[in-house]
Amino acid sequence: MGLLSDPVRRRALARLVLRLNAPLWALPVAWLERTMRSVGLEVYTQSFSRKLPFPDETHERYMVSGINVYGILRAPRAASTESLVLTVPCGPESPNSQAVGLMLALAAHFRGQIYWAKDIIFLVTEHDLLGSEAWLEAYHDINVTGMQSSPLQGRAGAIQAAVALELSSDVVTSLDVAVEGLNGQLPNLDLLNLFQTFCQKGGLLCTLQGKLQPQDWTSADGPLQGVQTLLLMALQQASGHPHGAHGLFLRYRVEALTLRGVNSFRQYKYDLVAVGKALEGMFRKLNHLLERLHQSFFFYLLPTLSRFVSIGLYMPAAGFLLLVLGLKALELWVQLHEAGVGPEEAGGTPGSSPPLPATQRVGLASLVAPLLISQAVGLALYVLPVLGQHVAAQHFPVAEAEAVVLTLLAVYAAGLALPHSTHWVLSTQAPDRSWMALKLVALIYLALQLACITLTNFSLGFLLAATMVPGAALTKPSGPRPLRAALLVLTSPAAALLGGLFLWQRLQEAPVSLAEGWRLFLAVLAQGVLAHHTYGALLFPLLALGLFPCWLLFWNVLFWKR
């Protein structure tokens, strides 16, 4: 294989890297077009613009506009029905010039080969994920996030697989692979296996979640490291945020992963040839595929690159957790039934019981009112922050982004005052039975929600179940109330988010102090809301419209007036 072996190409690459590292970053569109055309690709550009719902302070952007450049290598004697994508996300923070250089070198090499059966699209996106989103939406000719973009001039059929490449420096000591996509979607395990095979073949050092692969499984260290990696993956998947530019492809049923070249200042270094060889190998293998990748698992957890936990193994864990809710609900049902029948008739035949006295019935109002109020609070939590940002920014000395986060927290805290507001509405008849009925409804509601989440995004479902189920099961308006209240607050969705954040930082071996953690928490809240509006991430609406109202029901049960 002649990739970068001749000095001319090597010099061209060096020139290119210099050119791309120019100060005052902007994507050199004209130059990219020229270069891609000169290696024999069909080149097209796409301009897009997007006004974010509120300024993104982490990435310092609000009105975003950019240009994506892509070149299509047309496979000979193929009718452009299938294609593969190699994408390089560029942005002001990570110019990713080395990756662009490697991509162009690969394109030049690929163009001279005759074995391609699928078209290959070489895509350079600006503003990393926003550019990818704009390109993907235009390629599939849909608009799900309100992106404004010019229509695409060139297409290459159904995309079968995609690889995103990020190289932060020209010295690569290891390759990190990221699989978690938007809303916790994962690519087919075969794609990962393919990458791992070529890593082994080329002697590349590969990491997962930034962690080295444990070699020694006999001592405690290996399994421990595996557990850490597994937890990191679960947290990443639960966040629902794409862990790389590949994450948005998964929505369109394109198997995709991100390769990150990392310079961790180790002794052994690879030049780009080694990375290029691995990529070439992957693309040739993908090119040979007759069908889409579908043979292997779509649901898995990874402790290491070579081992996985399959869905059959991990699903029972979540199932047992949810069973607690189910059993608790059954117990309440039986209790309610007994209380309704009355002690003297409990042993009698069920068919012949006389009609219950009116006072013993559970009023529908006592169920519907808390449900409605908590759902309304959830709706407010979902809508108000973005809708009211300008009002808040006018009346308080805060920026729009801060206003959004603070409104979010304010609505959340206001929701905690719910028990006091519901008491005005409720009649005080049969308090015992009412809270039981409310808790029964809340338990079933929670169990259903968690089951649905677990089916689509296991990590999120499991983490939420692990935090929320104990608090939910133990809640009742008797006993040591402050203790129970503390437990319930600690297991609320926001607290779980905060806890997950600290755990994440600790596992990343970058523990943060409380103040830093709080700042990080605020930033994450803003990012979560933004990700929902820009990419269609579902974590924020799930928490705001589903789980928070449900949690409020338990809060309500705890402070039930007896």
Place this chain on the structure above:
Amino acid sequence: LAGAGPLGAPLSLLVLLLLGPGVWGQTEPPRDSLREELVITPLPSGDVAATFQFRTRWIRSLSHYRLFPKALGQLISKYSLRELHLSLTQGFWRTRYWGTPFLQAPSGAELWAWFQDTVTDVDKSWKELSNVLSGIFCASLNFIDSTNTVTPSASFKPLGLANGTDHSFLRYAVLPREVVCTENLTPWKKLLPCSSKAGLSVLLKADRLFHTSYHSQAVHIRPVCRDARCASISWELRQTLSVVFDAFVTGQGKQDWSLFRIRSLCGPLPLCPQDNETLEVYPPPLTTYQDVVLGTRKTYAVYDLLDTAVINNSRSLNLQLKWKRPPGNEAPPTPFLYAQRYVSGYGLHNGELSTLLYNTHPYRAFPVLLLDTVPWYLRLYVHTLTITSKGKENKPSYIHYQPAQDRMQPHLLEMLIQLPASSVTKVSIQFERALLKWTEYTPDPNHGFYVSPSVLSALVPSEVTAQPVDWEESPLFNTLFPASDSSSYFMRLYTEPLLVSLPTPDFSMPYNVICLTCTVVAVCYGSFYNLLTRTFQIEEPSKGGLARRLANLIRRARGVPPL
């Protein structure tokens, strides 16, 4: 040697290799004849296209087959064919980059035939015809059945002599998945009178022909006038083969080209350099030919291989094209009409078929006849059909829609759309994916299912007014489609085929296990539930009916215990 003549605009130079008329069969007039032609065209993108055409004329007689292949001759009489057009193509003609083709064909196999109006059961003849052709050309044409056959109402007209065009005698089918390879080339070559032993067909080496970006071979049979008076007809068989050589792959980045790339003829010719604006041709041609082809004036350098002056001493000829200027990296000029087709949307429930039609003519609008054939398992929502140009709705002046029937016939949609000048027209229609029965899935269901390409038939305005030409004298590539009007020319384009994934069950072991387990559980549950909920009662035996009493009487009489 004569010069190449005043050559017009850049990129307009083509090379014609002719093997000229009436070589064989010199017995008596009128007679069978064969003419061969190779057109070598530099494409706007820098690639080189080579189009071979072999024309055989046949005076139909009962048992005399001199030049005309017997297999096809018998086919004509047996199935009462009026016209037959078959093309087998690997690859896709990229009109935007390669310009307008002489004759485009859709990717895969395309077959359309007109039957004589004496045929009573057209569908039966069609079925048999496709099976026979499948055998002749070693192609999977036997997969043509009612689910992919349509009868277009306007898009396909007879190309030869015709009196009356009743469209019920037309059948059209495309197999987008057909793979074309040497096994299809060999039978195609065998239809030539000399196979690949003599003439231009010695250049048809499979290893070079399939080393290209595009390969299309076709057979066209049609009736034509025997002479200028047109008193009687003769049958014309045209065999065409087009290939596009990729300048990047074969030329290592250089776009110069020579016949050696196809096949080395022995020994080089003494070359005389000939100055030109952009392109040089070696050796300089003896004659040139100018004509308006596909709307633009072009100059052809003609090499008549039967002329002894062309191959004078060394009995060999090598042609070379050389670019004077290195080709720039600008995007090539776009043709007046090209199209693009894609599936939009995501998920496995709904989707949208979109076709973009580009009219790049600066000031003239022209009509396009669009033909869409969609398999039945994509259920079209016809009410969602929208046609927009320049942001406004575009009402088609003619629509013919024939709905699909599940497992019987495909959707057929034909529309006549006026394309405004310099515009993009988007034709989109939504569909729902049907669930197939489990035996209807192909062995590789996760590959996806093909939707055949749209066909665009258009009268595209010419840049230059064409002069009426003498059909007998003009080169072959110019005379397949009848020219109706001097200010426009007929053009047929095909879009790319589409690959659509359908909801596919997981045909793997876990799937089978789940199915089996569910069946067992369902059966067990049913019977257990029945057993558990049924109330059993002891029934008192009744006296029984009249027949029983009678039987018991007889039994008692015989001394047998009663029933």
